[in-house]
Amino acid sequence: MLSIFVEASCNRYVRDECRFCHVYAPLKPLLESREYWHMTPDTAGLMAEKIRSIVPLKDLAKKEINLTGGEASQNPHIVEIYKIFRTLSHNVRLHTNLDINSEKSNRWERLVEITRLRGRIDITLYPTVWESRQRPLLGKIIKLQNGLIVNLIYESLEDLLKQINILVDFFNEQERQKFIPVLELLGEFHARLKKTIVENPQCREDDFLDGMGDLENYVSCPGGFVFAVNAIPSFHVNPEGIRDMTSLPFPKDIYKVECTAIRGVIEIMTILQTGEMTPCCDVGNLGCKPKFGNLLTDSPEVILQKFGESQKLMTSGALKNLKNMKNDKAGEWVEEGIPPFCV
Ligand code: SF4
Secondary structure, eight states, rough: EEEEEEEOHHHHHHTTTTTTTTTHHHHHHHHHHHHGGGGGGHHHHHHHHHTTSSHHHHHHHHHHEEEEESSSGOOTTHHHHHHHHTOOOSSSEEEEEEOOOTTTTTHHHHHHHHHHHTTTEEOOOOHIIIIIIIIIHHHHHHHHEEEEEEEEESSSSSHHHHHHHHHHHHHTSSSSTTHHHHHHHHHHHHHHHHHHHHTTOOOHHHHHHHHTTOOOOOEEETTOOEEEEEEEEOOEETTSEEEEEEEEOEEEETTOOOGGGGGTTOEEEEEEEEEEEEESSSSSSSOOOOOBBBBTTTTTTHHHHHHHHHHHHHHHHHHHHHHHTTTTTTTTTTTOOOOTOOO
């Protein structure tokens, strides 16, 4: 998957609703210069052309392109940008906070237009604006498209349970027959989570994962609607934009990032508006030093060379990280510049 940042701004940072948002501080330099808030269609065109000429990126794009930010729907050119990236993949989706106050808003109209062009809209659930803003529009989105991913960012297991309840109530109000599998999945999620909370309220992450067991996070409905739910623990992020090594729900555990690039496989490539690339979801908050090149300014040859060099650095850094964790030195940075929790 290519995760492409198309917008630096987000209405939720402006309202200070997302205290721990992991992209706010890394995107701040772009926010300070209004000129770079929105990706332009010209930049998207340059990126698409370059992606086409670099086989590993072209293959990732074919699988899926995720347009994100900041709040992607705030980009006034987003429909044009969608069309440009659609030439690389049939699977282009846009991630939104759906914190939109009316159907008359330009942001909503852009989302509708993208669904008409067969793009898919996915959301992060925000309980503070669920009733007033997200719920009415999500009811419309699930009629406009045949699938949905919902991200739940949770600060504690109780918080996660509340968010699951919100989704259960929502799907109970929809065309029941169509969404029975979604309700079954959410019901099972709720039951397992509740059991863990009751039996082990201070549980560590492994206990939580054991409690969830082999439960899949997606399901298909009659008629082909595919629903997926991603539960993502939230993190403290310091004012410099660097993320804590432990997550808020599991403060006793180091959060290890299994880096696929270290294993020679790139599954995600994150591309910032500036063209900078990281083979994971790092937008600067993890502080990964090995560089994978700049999509806008480096030639395909230079980019491929950087892929190779950086992968070697990561492999050697990850081995040192594992050693540090065994020897009570977790958290120490190694000279390769791999964040101390990446293995
Ligand atoms: S080493 Fe860590 S931060 Fe760097 S690319 Fe891998 S997972 Fe991302």
